[in-house]
Amino acid sequence: MRVIVFAKAPVPGSAKTRLIPALGAAGAARFHARLVERALGTACAASLGPVELCCAPNRSYPFFAECAARFGVALTDQGTGDLGERMHRALAADLPAVLIGADCPAMTPDYLREAAAALAAGQDVALGPAEDGGYVLIAANRIRPDAFARIGWGGPDVMEDQRARLREVGWRWSELPPLWDVDRPEDLARIRSGVPGVAALLTALRREEDGENTR
Numbered sequence: 001m002r003v004i005v006f007a008k009a010p011v012p013g014s015a016k017t018r019l020i021p022a023l024g025a026a027g028a029a030r031f032h033a034r035l036v037e038r039a040l041g042t043a044c045a046a047s048l049g050p051v052e053l054c055c056a057p058n059r060s061y062p063f064f065a066e067c068a069a070r071f072g073v074a075l076t077d078q079g080t081g082d083l084g085e086r087m088h089r090a091l092a093a094d095l096p097a098v099l100i101g102a103d104c105p106a107m108t109p110d111y112l113r114e115a116a117a118a119l120a121a122g123q124d125v126a127l128g129p130a131e132d133g134g135y136v137l138i139a140a141n142r143i144r145p146d147a148f149a150r151i152g153w154g155g156p157d158v159m160e161d162q163r164a165r166l167r168e169v170g171w172r173w174s175e176l177p178p179l180w181d182v183d184r185p186e187d188l189a190r191i192r193s194g195v196p197g198v199a200a201l202l203t204a205l206r207r208e209e210d211g212e213n214t215r
Contacts, residue, residue: 001049001116002097004090006078007036009061022185032102033063035182039102040071046112048098054078054090084148091143100128103181104136105191114176115139124171127162129178134158136179144169 008015010033012025019028036053043051051073055064059075068075076093078086091097096119098112111128118126119141128137133156147169151161166173180190 001119002052002094003043003046003048003050003112004052004054004097004099005036005039005043005073005102006054006056006087006090006099007039007064007102008032008056010036010063011061016182018184019182019188022188035105036063036067036102037070038105039100039107040067040073042107042109043100043112044071044073046109046116048112048116050074052076052090054086054099056086083153084151085145087138088143088145088148091138091140095143096139096141098126098137098139100137101181103183104128104130104179105182106179107136111137111176111179118174118176122172123174125166125173126176127159127173128176129159131178131180132156132183133160134181135162136181137176138162142171147171 010029012029013020015032016023016028019031023031040051040053051071052075053064053067053073054076055061056078058077064075067073076090079089081089087099091099096116098115100107100112107128115126115128115137116139119139124141126137126139127135130136135158147165149165151158151165180187182188182191
């Protein structure tokens with residue numbers, strides 16, 4: 001079973017833009033890079049099968065090559081289209097597959113294994129809801145383009161829209177426990193509060209900033 005990690009290149013001004021008021025453009029980009037690395041570590045630790053880093057806008061950025069070398073993962077391009085079109089293309093390349101983003105530091109290897117177990121038990125799809133109304137994971141035994149149609153990507157009703165599409169196509173699905181992700185400055189408080197293994201992300205970022213400030 002493939003595990004696909006969707007990630008944007010950590011380019012200041014285009015990565016984690018909603019965190020720029022709290023971290024600055026460069027800080028938000030560095031923080032995003034650490035989240036991508038954490039997601040790859042989680043995906044590899046789940047030991048479900050090959051891990052793929054699916055890159056936006058493409059795999060040409062040096063950061064992605066560094067991740068491939070460090071984690072031993074394959075690199076692919078997300079390509080064009082909205083999020084649903086890009087996810088469909090990535091999943092359809094070879095099923096079954098699990099797809100996650102890089103925005104959920106609360107995700108664990110066991111969470112990925114739970115999604116894989118749902119597929120093994122005969123579900124067509126498994127979803128990991130996000131507390132903000134989206135979802136942090138989709139695992140699929142089958143996929144088709146209209147399963148991602150008419151979904152308001154980035155809005156508060158993504159999960160409900162996705163449920164509606166799955167009902168329309170007549171697929172069986174299961175849902176994992178909801179998790180939180182990091183999109184807005186207020187989400188950083190959950191990391192600073194000392195979530196195990198996650199607060200170190202911001203600590204590393206602060207150390208990087210301190211190192212740059214002393215050069």
